[in-house]
Amino acid sequence: MEGRVAIVTGASRGIGAAIAMRFAAAGAAVAVSARTEVESDDRLPGTIHETAGAISAAGGRAVAIRADLASAADRRRLVETAEAELGPVDVLVNNAAVTWFVPVADFPLRRFEVMFEVQVRAPFELAQLVLPGMRERGRGWILNISSGAARHPQGPPYGPRAGRGGTVYGMCKAAIERFSTGLAAEVYDAGIAVNALSPARVVATPGVVVHRLIPPGQEDQAEPVEVMADAAFALCTGDPRTLTGRVTYSQALLEELKA
Numbered sequence: 001m002e003g004r005v006a007i008v009t010g011a012s013r014g015i016g017a018a019i020a021m022r023f024a025a026a027g028a029a030v031a032v033s034a035r036t037e038v039e040s041d042d043r044l045p046g047t048i049h050e051t052a053g054a055i056s057a058a059g060g061r062a063v064a065i066r067a068d069l070a071s072a073a074d075r076r077r078l079v080e081t082a083e084a085e086l087g088p089v090d091v092l093v094n095n096a097a098v099t100w101f102v103p104v105a106d107f108p109l110r111r112f113e114v115m116f117e118v119q120v121r122a123p124f125e126l127a128q129l130v131l132p133g134m135r136e137r138g139r140g141w142i143l144n145i146s147s148g149a150a151r152h153p154q155g156p157p158y159g160p161r162a163g164r165g166g167t168v169y170g171m172c173k174a175a176i177e178r179f180s181t182g183l184a185a186e187v188y189d190a191g192i193a194v195n196a197l198s199p200a201r202v203v204a205t206p207g208v209v210v211h212r213l214i215p216p217g218q219e220d221q222a223e224p225v226e227v228m229a230d231a232a233f234a235l236c237t238g239d240p241r242t243l244t245g246r247v248t249y250s251q252a253l254l255e256e257l258k259a
Contacts, residue, residue: 001237002027005086007078007126009033009069010096013046015145015203015228019093020051022229024060026237031082031089033065034096061086069096069122070114079129088137089130091236094123094176095145101165112168119172124179127194131187138191141236142183145228146196146247150174173198177247184245193240197231199223200251223250230254 006023010016012034020030032052048064055062063085067078082089098118100111127142134140150173153162177196184194201223231250234257235243246253 001091001233004028004090005031005082005088006091006093006236007031007033007082007089007130008093008095009067009078009122009126010145011051012048013051015199015225016093016095017046017051017054018225018229019095019232020062021055021058021060022226022233023091023236024055024062025058026233027060028091029061029086030055030063031065031078031086032062033067033078033082035066035068037064037066069126070098070117072125075122075125076129079126083133088133090134090137090139091141091143092126092130093143093145093232093236094126096122097145097172099169101169103163103165104167107165107168115168115172119169120175120179123176127183131192134192135187135190139240140192141240142180142192142194143232143236144176144180144194144196145232146177146180146198147173148198148249150177150198180247181245188244191240193235193244195235195244196247197228197235197253198247198249199228200249203228227251227254 001023006028008016008020008030011020011032020032024030032048034048037047037049048066052062052064065078065081067074069075096118098115123144149166149170155162180194180196187194203223203225227250231253234254
């Protein structure tokens with residue numbers, strides 16, 4: 001990662017912040033991006049300035065760039081600002097997400113549009129924006145953060161949590177996984193790698209806590225954010241020719257690469 005430039009979206013807290021700090025600790029210059037510049041909800045602590053500040057305090061290099069990824073103008077500005085401040089982008093981590101858990105019958109179409117815009121269209125367009133430079137340099141890595149929600153529900157019969165309203169979220173994550181494998185095939189000969197990475201278990205991020213996605217009494221079984229950060233780092237510093245195209249899980253990947 002030494003000397004590389006990375007954009008990490010959704011990096012004000014949780015998985016995104018952990019990945020940004022892990023990359024920076026290894027020498028990458030990181031564009032820390034999210035919507036949150038000022039905390040407005042005590043349940044969701046963390047801002048892009050706090051993440052960038054932590055990186056700088058540890059001796060790393062980072063710039064905080066506010067971007068609402070539901071906005072096409074903000075998506076373009078994010079890449080333009082990152083490259084103006086830090087240099088050509090070598091690694092793009094698409095982690096940003098906005099989520100509502102509502103059954104399909106009751107799901108507001110406007111919220112559906114926002115979720116799709118942030119979780120599917122934004123990664124697609126950000127990839128389009130960084131790919132020309134990656135092609136010129138003959139290298140690059142695009143990492144899309146996914147989720148076990150992309151898997152099909154088990155059943156019938158279905159468990160008590162199946163009706164919690166995760167269909168739209170899972171649909172978006174399934175789309176991002178298919179995007180990852182397809183793009184990996186398209187850019188393989190250009191030396192660019194593309195992956196989708198999911199946590200092996202629910203990660204105890206502030207958002208997960210707010211949405212009560214960890215069953216009561218099982219908080220100690222949650223995956224630490226550092227595991228996802230280590231897995232993201234292992235992918236983006238590995239052999240692109242053999243690792244590209246994978247849709248993989250954090251713990252399984254780390255165990256495989258350690259063997």
